Amino acid sequence: MTAQELDLRGALEAVLMVVDEPATVEHLAKVLERAPREVASALAALADEYTAQRRGFELREVAGGWRFYTRPAYAAAVEAFVLDGQQARLTxxxxxxxxxxxxxxxxxxxxxxxxxxxxxxxxxxxxxxxxxxxxxxxxxxxxxxxxxxxxxxxxxxxxxxxxxxxxxxxxxxxxxxxxxxxxxxxxxxxxxxxxxxxxxxxxxx
Missing domain, CATH: 1.10.10.10 (Winged helix-like DNA-binding domain superfamily/Winged helix DNA-binding domain)
Structure with a gap:
């Protein structure tokens, strides 16, 4: 992996840490001044890497964009911490x-x-x-x-x-x-x- 590829991955991770809704490949490419195909490839590689490492979070493409999410396998732990046992579901x-x-x-x-x-x-x-x-x-x-x-x-x-x-x-x-x-x-x-x-x-x- 080249230094340029590592730099792009790091930049994507930093940006995706602060988004409040899924970010599109086009928007990320524009902000980071990189080709959309490079960004798309880097996002897919990061997603695969997190899955292979069994990290507590994952990178997913949802609603036309990419964003970090907690891994479903750890949903119980997240729910216990955030909701403290209280459910907030739709009727x-x-x-x-x-x-x-x-x-x-x-x-x-x-x-x-x-x-x-x-x-x-x-x-x-x-x-x-x-x-x-x-x-x-x-x-x-x-x-x-x-x-x-x-x-x-x-x-x-x-x-x-x-x-x-x-x-x-x-x-x-x-x-x-x-x-x-x-x-x-x-x-x-x-x-x-x-x-x-x-x-x-x-x-x-």
Missing amino acids: QAALETLAVVAYRQPVSRSRVSAVRGVNCDGVMRTLLQRGLVAEAGTEPETGAILYRTTNYFLERMGLRGLDELPELAPFLPEADAIEAETQEGVPSFDPDAPDTDEDDKTTEL
Whole structure:
């Protein structure tokens, strides 16, 4: 290995230590003033090296970029240290809502409510606050705000992109046919309003 290769690996390690979201090869190449193919090769070599050495961390490509993660084999130790035995997981209601957004995006809140068959204001607010979903413009016909999943969602799911989602969309009911029936009972979404989602009251974190 040449000194130039060692220098690139060291620079990548230093930069990746401080990123707060996955960094793309293109961005790293621009910052380090190196060719993208050199950066991609160095990242793959580092990832293989950490795995071979059974380090407590690993370098993975997720959500279109690279970032350090703790190795799954040591998840129990990390959880004990960070959470001190307390769990911080999404509720069933939030998981169901997130699944609808993931497979129907971009999608309005009323359409998500139609698919779930229950008002989802509370859980949508939770997903927004946690950075798992974000606004994605408005629906041309109604002006309703549309929502999509974020890169943070991909990162948490360990996916490179939405094309890696399991084939599930065909099993979700179409919201168009039932939205008209539920629309009158679904109030407009106010991000600052108190949480009123009945199936989320007792379990939402």
